[in-house]
Amino acid sequence: MIHEVTARLRPRTGWESQDLGLAMVRNLLPRLMAQWLCVMLPLWAVLAAVLWRYPGWLLFAVWWLKPVYDRIPLHTLGRKLFGQETSLRELLRAAPALLLRGNLYFLTIGRLAPHRAIAMPVKFLEGGTLSAYRRRVRTLLLxxxxxxxxxxxxxxxxxxLCAVGLNMMLHSVIIDTSENDSRNWLLELFTSRRSTPWTPAFLRYAAFLYMVSVTLTEMFYVGAGFGMYLNSRSHLEGWDIEVTFRGLATRLQQQFKVGLMVGALLVWGLSISNAPAALELDPETTEERLTEIMAQPEFEIHSEEYTVYDDVTTSKPDTSDSSWNWHWPDGLGWVTDVLAVLLVVAFIALIVWLIYRYGHHFVGTRETSKPTVPESARTVMGLEVSPEALPADIPSSAWAFWQQGNIHAAMRLLYAGSLNWMMHRGGLPIRESDTEGDCLRHATQLPDAGQTSYFQFLTRTWMSHTYGATNPATGEMELLVQQWPFKK
Amino acid sequence: MRAEPKLDTMQTVEVAEGVDIYLRPAGPIPRGFAYAIDLLLRWVIVVVVMLIGSLGISFLGIETGEFGIGMFLLLLFVIEWGYYVICEKVWGRTPGKRAMGLSVVRTSGVPLSWPAAILRNLLRSVDGLPWLSIGPQSLFPLALVGLGTALFTKKFQRMGDLLADTVVIYSGKTVEAALPVLNAAQNQITPLPPAVALSREEQQAILLFLERAGLWSEGRKTELADHLKPLTGTSGHAGVIQLLRMALWLRDSAP
Structure with a gap:
C-alpha cells in the first residue's frame, strides 16, 4: 500500500534527505542491529576461517564485500517504508537469497561507484533489466x-576513524593495563607491540577492528543512501504527491461505494427508519467503515517472492514483493499481460451480466440507467440527496443540528436538501458527477430568481465551510434557515 | 489508520500562538565537512599570522626569545577557542558552516547568547573524544562521542548542543522555493473548484502538482493525474488539465 509510507516524503535538499535516512535507521536500530549480527557474525566467522592465513586478503575482503552486507538493512528499510515489519525470522529466511543473489554487479563494476547507496535501492527494490537500471540511476542522480x-x-x-578510535580504546583499556604481554590473550591473538605494522597479526587485528566499525556505521550509510533515493523519486516523479493522490482516490472510491450501498438499501425499502443514520455519514464514520472493510481478510496484503535467475552476468531482480510491484520480472511480462487482459474481459462480462440480470433493482442508483431520468442521482458529490434520505422539514432539522453544535450536519442538510428540491421539484438535470459549480450553473435555470440567489449564497457558505473550514456566523445560519425557499 | 506519526527530520517550533517556524536540523555528515573546512581555515590563519609576525620581527631585528613563544601560544589559544565562539555569536555561523549552508541557533530558533556560544564550543573537547595525537603537541578529534550523541538525538545534537540548548540547522532555501512554476496563463487553463471536500494535505498535494508539473514528462503527469480519476472524472491528458484547473482554483480562488 503505497499511501501507507511511514516517513514524511517531501522534496528536500540532498543533505536533508540523507538525514531523513539516518532518522529512519535510528528508529529501527535495535532490530537492524540484531538482524545484522545474526547474519554477519557467522558470515565473518567463515570468512576469517577461510582467509586466516592471508590476513591482507581478509582485510580487503571485509571491506570489498560491503555491498553484500548492505542488502540486510536495505531489505528491512524498504519494507518498513511501506509499514511492513520484518521480523528476525523473516529476515533469516530471506538472508541466503540476499547474500548470494544479484550482488555480482555491485561486487565488480559497481563496487567503487560513489553513488552505490542510491543505486542499490534502484536495483534491489525496483528490479528491471541492466540497461533499464542504468537509465533509472542516471535519472535519479540528476x-x-x-x-x-x-x-x-x-x-x-x-x-x-571509528576503527582508529576503537584501536585507541582497546590499547588503553586492555593492552596497556597488562604488565606482562604474554598473559594478554588479545595481544597473543592479534598483535604484538614489538612488531612493525603490516605483520599478519596486525592485519588480522585491523580486519577485526574494521568489522566492528562497519557494524557500527554501515547501516547508517545504507539509510543515508535510501533517504536520498526516496528524495530523488520525490523530486523527479512527484512520489510524495503520488502517495497523497492514491490515498485521496481510495477515500473517494470508498465514499462512493458506501453511498451506493446505502442507496441500494434504501431502494429495497429495508431501512426507511435508518435514513437519518445515512445522513450522518460524516468522514469519521466513513473512515471507520473503511478501516473495518480493509481489515477483512479479502484485503489482506499477500506477498510472495518470485525468483527469476537465468544468467549471472545480467542478473535479474530476485525479489518482487507485492509492495514494490512497479516492475514485473521481464521474462514473465507477456504472461502477466495476457492474464491481466483476460481478467479485465472477464470482469467486464460479469458486470454486463449483472446489470442485465439485476439492473432493474438499481434503476436510479447508477449512471448506467438512462441519463434522461434526472431523478436517478441519489448522491451528488457524496451527499445523500434522495427524498427518502432527508427529513420532511429541512430548515427546522438543520436548525436543530445547528443548536446541537453539529454545524457540519446542518450545512450538509441544507445543501443536500436544496439539491434534492432542485432535482425532484425543480426538474433540473443534476447528475451524480456534477460539481458545486455545475449545480450553480443549473440553479440559474430555476424559475424563481430568489431561489437562485439563495442557492448561490448557500453554495458559497457551504464551500467555505467544507473547503475553507470556515463556519458560518449565527446570523448567516439564521438567514439560511429563515429564507429557505425550497418549500413543497 | 496511521497510528504512529510519520518520520520527519523537520522540527516545528511554536514561537507565538499559532505561529510556527520550521527548523531543519542538520546531521553529522555536512557538519563533519564544515568542521574540516574550519580546521583547515584555522591552520591557514595560524600559518599566515606566524609568517607575517616572524617576517616583521626579523625585519625590525628584535630579539624576541620567550616573549615570541608566549605570543605564539596566546595566538593559538585565541584562534582555537575564539574562532568558533565569536563567529557563532556574531554571525550565527562559522565560514565552514556557511560553506555547507548551516547555521547555529537555540532550539527555540533565536540566535545564540554568549553563554550558549561559549558552552557549546567548550564542550568540543568532550565531543571530540577520543583525540588522536598526530605529531608533537597536535591533536585530531575522532569525535566518536559527538557523532554518537548526534546520531541518537532527534535534532542531531552533540553533547555541547544538548547542554547549551542549541541546534545546527540548514539555513539555505527549502527546495520548493527553487522550482519553476507552470505558467497557467500561457496554457489557457481556467480555474475549476474541486467536486468534493479536500483535506489540507490533499489540497497541498494538488498545489504541489501544479508547482512541479513543469519538471515532469507528459507521461509522468498523466500517470499521476490518473490516480485521481475519481476526482477529475477523466483520465489521460484531459485528467491532467482538469487537475491543473482545480489546482489553480485552490491557489487563486479558494475561500
Whole structure:
C-alpha cells in the first residue's frame, strides 16, 4: 500500500534527505542491529576461517564485500517504508537469497561507484533489466549526485576513524593495563607491540577492528543512501504527491461505494427508519467503515517472492514483493499481460451480466440507467440527496443540528436538501458527477430568481465551510434557515 | 489508520500562538565537512599570522626569545577557542558552516547568547573524544562521542548542543522555493473548484502538482493525474488539465 509510507516524503535538499535516512535507521536500530549480527557474525566467522592465513586478503575482503552486507538493512528499510515489519525470522529466511543473489554487479563494476547507496535501492527494490537500471540511476542522480559522493566519502571516513578510535580504546583499556604481554590473550591473538605494522597479526587485528566499525556505521550509510533515493523519486516523479493522490482516490472510491450501498438499501425499502443514520455519514464514520472493510481478510496484503535467475552476468531482480510491484520480472511480462487482459474481459462480462440480470433493482442508483431520468442521482458529490434520505422539514432539522453544535450536519442538510428540491421539484438535470459549480450553473435555470440567489449564497457558505473550514456566523445560519425557499 | 506519526527530520517550533517556524536540523555528515573546512581555515590563519609576525620581527631585528613563544601560544589559544565562539555569536555561523549552508541557533530558533556560544564550543573537547595525537603537541578529534550523541538525538545534537540548548540547522532555501512554476496563463487553463471536500494535505498535494508539473514528462503527469480519476472524472491528458484547473482554483480562488 503505497499511501501507507511511514516517513514524511517531501522534496528536500540532498543533505536533508540523507538525514531523513539516518532518522529512519535510528528508529529501527535495535532490530537492524540484531538482524545484522545474526547474519554477519557467522558470515565473518567463515570468512576469517577461510582467509586466516592471508590476513591482507581478509582485510580487503571485509571491506570489498560491503555491498553484500548492505542488502540486510536495505531489505528491512524498504519494507518498513511501506509499514511492513520484518521480523528476525523473516529476515533469516530471506538472508541466503540476499547474500548470494544479484550482488555480482555491485561486487565488480559497481563496487567503487560513489553513488552505490542510491543505486542499490534502484536495483534491489525496483528490479528491471541492466540497461533499464542504468537509465533509472542516471535519472535519479540528476538530483543530488555530488552530495551522494560526499556522503559516501564521509561515511567511509567515519568508518575508518571509528576503527582508529576503537584501536585507541582497546590499547588503553586492555593492552596497556597488562604488565606482562604474554598473559594478554588479545595481544597473543592479534598483535604484538614489538612488531612493525603490516605483520599478519596486525592485519588480522585491523580486519577485526574494521568489522566492528562497519557494524557500527554501515547501516547508517545504507539509510543515508535510501533517504536520498526516496528524495530523488520525490523530486523527479512527484512520489510524495503520488502517495497523497492514491490515498485521496481510495477515500473517494470508498465514499462512493458506501453511498451506493446505502442507496441500494434504501431502494429495497429495508431501512426507511435508518435514513437519518445515512445522513450522518460524516468522514469519521466513513473512515471507520473503511478501516473495518480493509481489515477483512479479502484485503489482506499477500506477498510472495518470485525468483527469476537465468544468467549471472545480467542478473535479474530476485525479489518482487507485492509492495514494490512497479516492475514485473521481464521474462514473465507477456504472461502477466495476457492474464491481466483476460481478467479485465472477464470482469467486464460479469458486470454486463449483472446489470442485465439485476439492473432493474438499481434503476436510479447508477449512471448506467438512462441519463434522461434526472431523478436517478441519489448522491451528488457524496451527499445523500434522495427524498427518502432527508427529513420532511429541512430548515427546522438543520436548525436543530445547528443548536446541537453539529454545524457540519446542518450545512450538509441544507445543501443536500436544496439539491434534492432542485432535482425532484425543480426538474433540473443534476447528475451524480456534477460539481458545486455545475449545480450553480443549473440553479440559474430555476424559475424563481430568489431561489437562485439563495442557492448561490448557500453554495458559497457551504464551500467555505467544507473547503475553507470556515463556519458560518449565527446570523448567516439564521438567514439560511429563515429564507429557505425550497418549500413543497 | 496511521497510528504512529510519520518520520520527519523537520522540527516545528511554536514561537507565538499559532505561529510556527520550521527548523531543519542538520546531521553529522555536512557538519563533519564544515568542521574540516574550519580546521583547515584555522591552520591557514595560524600559518599566515606566524609568517607575517616572524617576517616583521626579523625585519625590525628584535630579539624576541620567550616573549615570541608566549605570543605564539596566546595566538593559538585565541584562534582555537575564539574562532568558533565569536563567529557563532556574531554571525550565527562559522565560514565552514556557511560553506555547507548551516547555521547555529537555540532550539527555540533565536540566535545564540554568549553563554550558549561559549558552552557549546567548550564542550568540543568532550565531543571530540577520543583525540588522536598526530605529531608533537597536535591533536585530531575522532569525535566518536559527538557523532554518537548526534546520531541518537532527534535534532542531531552533540553533547555541547544538548547542554547549551542549541541546534545546527540548514539555513539555505527549502527546495520548493527553487522550482519553476507552470505558467497557467500561457496554457489557457481556467480555474475549476474541486467536486468534493479536500483535506489540507490533499489540497497541498494538488498545489504541489501544479508547482512541479513543469519538471515532469507528459507521461509522468498523466500517470499521476490518473490516480485521481475519481476526482477529475477523466483520465489521460484531459485528467491532467482538469487537475491543473482545480489546482489553480485552490491557489487563486479558494475561500
Amino acid at each position: 538530483q543530488g549526485d555530488s552530495t551522494i559522493t560526499w556522503v559516501t566519502l564521509g561515511w567511509f571516513g567515519i568508518s575508518v
